Amino acid sequence: MAATKDLDIKVEYVTRVEGHGNIVANVKNGKIEKCEFHVVETPRLFEGMLRGRSIFEAQHITSRICGICSCGHSLASVAAAEDALGVTPTEQTIKLRKLLLDYEFLDSHVLHAFLLVAPDALGVPSFVPLVATHNKTVRQILRLKKAVNDVCDILVGRHTHPITMIAGGWTKLPSPKEIDRQIEIMEGMTAELEPLLKLAKTLKLPNFHRETEYVALVSDDGEYPMLLGDIGSSEGKRVSRKEYRKSTNEFIDPRSSAKFTKWNKDSLFVGALARFNLNYDKLHPKAKAYAKEIGLKPVCHNPFMNTMAQVVEIIHCYHHALAILKDLKKHGLDYSQQITVGVNEKGSVPVRAGDGVGSVEVPRGILHHNYVTDKDGMIKAANCIIPTNQNVNNIEHDFAKFLPEILNLKKDEIRLHLEMLVRAYDPCISCSAHYLDVSFVE
């Protein structure tokens, strides 16, 4: 097929956190006039609404920013709140939070890599037709999803909007029986996980490369950093979480209600591929072995491989979570650490005026929460920087390089490739990306 000389693409779909996202691409006489990724949301104004609320309500409220990453938001929120209050979480609390974050990664990556990307591997538009044609695979995915959801329910009361994990510690700790139950469910997952990991190897992804800046947590210890660490960059920069604004540099673009970000280059990438590129050495040996098998090694500049980096992280988090559970079983829990806080009516947590930051890796990339509080622990100002927003600018830069490379493809293939590129970022819109409505006007 001859090169497409004129092209007018408009892709409209509903996003998860950001409401609507649109792709607009205009090509005239083989020259790209416009290739943009717009995010047009109903502003929910969380940062504004937090003002005047108790710092002890921040976790509950900000969890509601995103139902998919609610545990991730909760973890960033409690870190920021404790930083503002000057509270140091106990070792046990940290351990349980790391376990929760492993579950969050498992849940989100399973949903994205298997339920949403498997249709690509199997050549169908969404998972719905797979119910009929690949019933066994769909059931495996749903069972796996349910299993992760079940362990999460046991740990934090429920996966969507966790109940027990709050600023200051835990309102309810899992009993020894519940630790055993989590181990049992986790060990039982392999029946579903193994065949799906095999399936993921067959996924064919476009060969596209663009050098960009990768940003993720980095640390000095040997653990793959997800909950704790500094903010690091593939450009060799490293700042503490207190200086997170240096790494995000938000700017507003009138086209989009998401704020754009950049650091040392024109755009930056956060997410599984950034973590993989920066912290490969610290992955679990089995995760590394899988990466080797599929030919994924750092530094990888192909954004499509973000999905495969997620699969690698599934393996890592699975083993990391099991190790924590077995450690908890061996050493037991200190139940005297269970707390009742509310909005601190009893004054059980010492309160001070503060400015706290929580930076946590969540499935889609690094997430920052920042709260300024007064002496009574009431929030005066809040700032939340979400991974998807940090990636929007990078997606646009990818488009600018990718579209000219695929202009000789058929229209349907161009559409599919643009869809797949957006989907690779797992930008909280992946579900809908399978239902993109693309219209070409020539």
Add this chain to the structure above:
Amino acid sequence: MKTAKKDTKAPAKAPKAAAKPKVAFFDFASCEGCQLQMTNLGELLLDILGAVDVVEFREAISEKWDKDYDVVFIEGSIGDHHAEERLKKIRARAKVLIAYGACACTGGVNGMKNGFELDEIRQSVYGKDYKLFDSTPTRAIDQVVKVDYYINGCPVYPPEIIEVVKHALRGLPYTVPDNPVCSECKLNENVCMYERGVACLGPWTKAGCNSWCVNNGNICYGCRGEVKNPAKNAAKDVISKYNLKPELITKKFEMYNKCKEGAK
């Protein structure tokens, strides 16, 4: 109230010859966690998918389905002009409309926006460019269009999803429990949060969640909305017995119920 578990054998299954009900799903301002609760049903989701015909999952394909819907799920609240128009268009084509989750039923946490002067809160987030982003006070779905069924909660409680879906597909009325969360909490033998020294919204909040949060050592945040006829005297007793400021309760209640303030 304890309802459908895994033994649900889809009693409402339509005969093979009959067309399955056309079901659509739309999200407005929300975290979409309630939608996620559907996938958290695991294989039970396949039973639901077997009983219905999902014609839309997102706004994206709305133009493609140009006939009426039998049942629509609306997630999220209404907070800009475009959303209002879109919701009205959906309602016009829907035989049955289900408000799905707290944001849809009561405005949810989005309602906290209404506690601020609108331009001020917009400016606090977007700075001087705030006018680029349309924003109206938050409204629950029934403050814009007629609602036929409510599935309350933030997030929705899975057994109740199944229960309401079964009722809606059969055209039967479903009544949201109008007793307070305390009634379930007592049966679960939780130590009262007031006895533990913190204020809980259980006495004023609609039951139906099996006192989910209190079972897990946290307070009730009022996400299911206020009971129609709260026991005002009992509430006064609670407030005075535990020596609380009424403002403390009011402030907590505003987290989920600011939109419906004063409305019954």
